[in-house]
Amino acid sequence: MPSPTRTGARPALLASAAAVAGLLLAALPATVSHAADQESCRPDGLYRTPGADVPYCTVYDSAGREKMGSDHQRRVIGYFTGWRTGKDGKPAYLASDIPWDKVTHINYAFAHIDKGNKLSVGPDGADNAATGMTWPGVAGAEMDPQLPYRGHFNLLNKFKKQHPDVKTLVSVGGWAETGGYIDEAGERVDSGGFYSMAANADGSVNQAGIDTFADSAVDFIRTYGFNGVDIDYEYPTTMKDAGNPLDWSFANGRRAGLVKGYAALMRTLREKLDRAGAADGRHYLLTVAAPSSGYLLRGMETFQVQKYLDYVNIMSYDLHGAWNEYVGPNASLFDDGRDAELAAANVYGSAQYGGIGYLNTDWAYHYFRGSMPAGRINIGLPYYTRGFKNVQGGTDGLWGRAAASTCPAGSGLAKCGDGAVGIDNLWHDLDTDGKESPAGSNPMWHAKNLEKGIVGDYVTEYGFPADTRLTGTYTRKYDPTLVAPWLWNAEKKVFLSTEDEQSVAAKADYVVERGIGGTMVWELAGDYDWNAAEGQYETGDTLTSLMYDKFRSAAPYGAKKSNAELPAKAVDVDVEFTEFKLGDSNYPITPKLRITNRTRTALPGGTEFQFDYATAAPGNASDQSGFGTKVIRSDHSGSNVGGLKGDFHRVSLKLPAWQSLAPGASVDLSFNYYLPVSTPSNWTVTIGGTAYALAGDLARGTTVVEPGTGTTPTDPPTTPPGEPGDCAEPAWTAATAYGGGSVVSHDGHVWKAQWWTQGEEPGTTGEWGVWRDQGAC
Numbered sequence: 001m002p003s004p005t006r007t008g009a010r011p012a013l014l015a016s017a018a019a020v021a022g023l024l025l026a027a028l029p030a031t032v033s034h035a036a037d038q039e040s041c042r043p044d045g046l047y048r049t050p051g052a053d054v055p056y057c058t059v060y061d062s063a064g065r066e067k068m069g070s071d072h073q074r075r076v077i078g079y080f081t082g083w084r085t086g087k088d089g090k091p092a093y094l095a096s097d098i099p100w101d102k103v104t105h106i107n108y109a110f111a112h113i114d115k116g117n118k119l120s121v122g123p124d125g126a127d128n129a130a131t132g133m134t135w136p137g138v139a140g141a142e143m144d145p146q147l148p149y150r151g152h153f154n155l156l157n158k159f160k161k162q163h164p165d166v167k168t169l170v171s172v173g174g175w176a177e178t179g180g181y182i183d184e185a186g187e188r189v190d191s192g193g194f195y196s197m198a199a200n201a202d203g204s205v206n207q208a209g210i211d212t213f214a215d216s217a218v219d220f221i222r223t224y225g226f227n228g229v230d231i232d233y234e235y236p237t238t239m240k241d242a243g244n245p246l247d248w249s250f251a252n253g254r255r256a257g258l259v260k261g262y263a264a265l266m267r268t269l270r271e272k273l274d275r276a277g278a279a280d281g282r283h284y285l286l287t288v289a290a291p292s293s294g295y296l297l298r299g300m301e302t303f304q305v306q307k308y309l310d311y312v313n314i315m316s317y318d319l320h321g322a323w324n325e326y327v328g329p330n331a332s333l334f335d336d337g338r339d340a341e342l343a344a345a346n347v348y349g350s351a352q353y354g355g356i357g358y359l360n361t362d363w364a365y366h367y368f369r370g371s372m373p374a375g376r377i378n379i380g381l382p383y384y385t386r387g388f389k390n391v392q393g394g395t396d397g398l399w400g401r402a403a404a405s406t407c408p409a410g411s412g413l414a415k416c417g418d419g420a421v422g423i424d425n426l427w428h429d430l431d432t433d434g435k436e437s438p439a440g441s442n443p444m445w446h447a448k449n450l451e452k453g454i455v456g457d458y459v460t461e462y463g464f465p466a467d468t469r470l471t472g473t474y475t476r477k478y479d480p481t482l483v484a485p486w487l488w489n490a491e492k493k494v495f496l497s498t499e500d501e502q503s504v505a506a507k508a509d510y511v512v513e514r515g516i517g518g519t520m521v522w523e524l525a526g527d528y529d530w531n532a533a534e535g536q537y538e539t540g541d542t543l544t545s546l547m548y549d550k551f552r553s554a555a556p557y558g559a560k561k562s563n564a565e566l567p568a569k570a571v572d573v574d575v576e577f578t579e580f581k582l583g584d585s586n587y588p589i590t591p592k593l594r595i596t597n598r599t600r601t602a603l604p605g606g607t608e609f610q611f612d613y614a615t616a617a618p619g620n621a622s623d624q625s626g627f628g629t630k631v632i633r634s635d636h637s638g639s640n641v642g643g644l645k646g647d648f649h650r651v652s653l654k655l656p657a658w659q660s661l662a663p664g665a666s667v668d669l670s671f672n673y674y675l676p677v678s679t680p681s682n683w684t685v686t687i688g689g690t691a692y693a694l695a696g697d698l699a700r701g702t703t704v705v706e707p708g709t710g711t712t713p714t715d716p717p718t719t720p721p722g723e724p725g726d727c728a729e730p731a732w733t734a735a736t737a738y739g740g741g742s743v744v745s746h747d748g749h750v751w752k753a754q755w756w757t758q759g760e761e762p763g764t765t766g767e768w769g770v771w772r773d774q775g776a777c
Contacts, residue, residue: 049274069165074551075518093525095155096140099541102548112181118216167227179247195250203257228285236262237299245412270308294358302679313520316361317382322419325403330386330497333483354618355639370614371678374515375557383526387420387440387496396488397495409433445528448537508550515558562682570693572598603661612648617675625669666775727777750774
């Protein structure tokens, strides 16, 4: 998530959590129902927390769709940042400026992880933008005297009382605070943040840190009246040097454990939020800001966390920018087959890639659609620009090149793009030397003024003289295939990628037509309106209102993962993609697919499994293990110029004729594909001529049964033939120290240690623990 340098936002976490929680929760309606009734409201594919009667019906209807008010059929989620306070002399954007009747959710950006692994917004005080600051004399910014804190959090809750259908979430992390945080002096503290909270230096899961953070997150949202938590972790990927260069010293040494730690973090948050929600009589939301780049997602395995999330917000922007020399749109909707960055990497020329360009919103949406209902996905829109100067070639700059001779200090880049500066870079960051980082970053209202040849009166607040004049003409260009507008200044050779009514309307139509859950905006303060009295564009809600109008009469969003009817009966057979290679060694993508039979019925050789994976990857998946993996149906073939035409490839594989799978046993096959996909879903297995769904898909309306009987299992599956003494591997002992990769036998199963351990009994350390079950002896 883009995050300008912050000098005004120093929020705090109050100590009086219990008292404030009681005040806020008492003001909200609670619904208590039987577990069976609540299950009818659970969204398709959402994880069930064991032992918790989660009050899903307080947020979702009987079809599992989110309730947002009668005039909000799709989400409009706006990020509201804590640092645009006006106290630094720049224009303010306060809670009173939010178009509350046009949005459905507000994400407060940002909280961070403190040195003690707790969710925090810093020390308390009058300069604390979240809980202490006030704005005397500003209309609409008067504090609610009933709340025991001030600042943004006071105003957010004041306006929520007037707009009770709007939900607020606290967003944690962001570009600047994923691996550290900004302290009260405005200095960055390199604490490790998400990287050290969720993963240890040896790559193991830091469960103690995760538990501390998750407990503090529950306390935080109860204290300040938030409806949930949004995690903006940039990025838990195995790709080396991904994310903020200031974080690399923590992140690179932990790459092997980041995905595992991310999954453990999300599962823990989901379970603790669900148990808190069951106690409080309301469902708490858990969401993430997810990357859209195929490069980053390639190092996130199959994005296994989607089942823990109410929805995903795709950061479908920052697809091109001054981190390299390839000039292109910030957030195009579609590919056009001419992306200069992809062409340089021979993506279009490779048969294995299928000609699929993966730097566009449509590709990113389909990546997540492979594992989630359309309605649990929101596409991101930028209310800011990205841009270059000294652009050479291309068509009005598009797909040209802009190489820089030097890169910003602290960027970690040996080569980068020549980013736009000065009047073309109003919302710039500072590099580690305190100098302007060239990026062409502007609020959209400033870009509109550049387009009209207007120098707004606000430029003096950004350090420009009052008599500033523009050089050259900023001509608006638009590519209908990409769905991307930009400004081209031929005299300065400046390219600024923008959004406006035409592109946002097209993206809103795309959301409606495909049943997508809605849109997410970074950030609300970049929207615009025309001020006729001043003769300039200023902060407004033109684009947000346009989306609201498009969505208010739309059909309900898509609430099912599968586009086909799946069996109503499911069996307890686990499937897991594992043993991914790390970083740049993971092409092609060749994980192991592990199938584990947790029923009491042996699966005979020849048993067929089928599943769907997203058309974001070409339909050429295969295996190297004799399971006959093949794509039996494709909703799309060929390139993705103008958009992918369907959602899924359907795959079939069969246990080899000689390979039966006993109860409790596992079997691995080597899977092979070329572009990243999220967790394959919509599984079926045919046993004794009957097709069953798999329990792990968490589909609504399915009943888990024992195959062949139709009865619900009540006991764990029996241990397959073979006693502990029959295993060839040495028996586990509590006194022995085992290194990572050690294999032992225990209770009739073979176990493999994921890292060093001593005294931890196999079978007791859980899904993310040290011992991984390799199946029965």
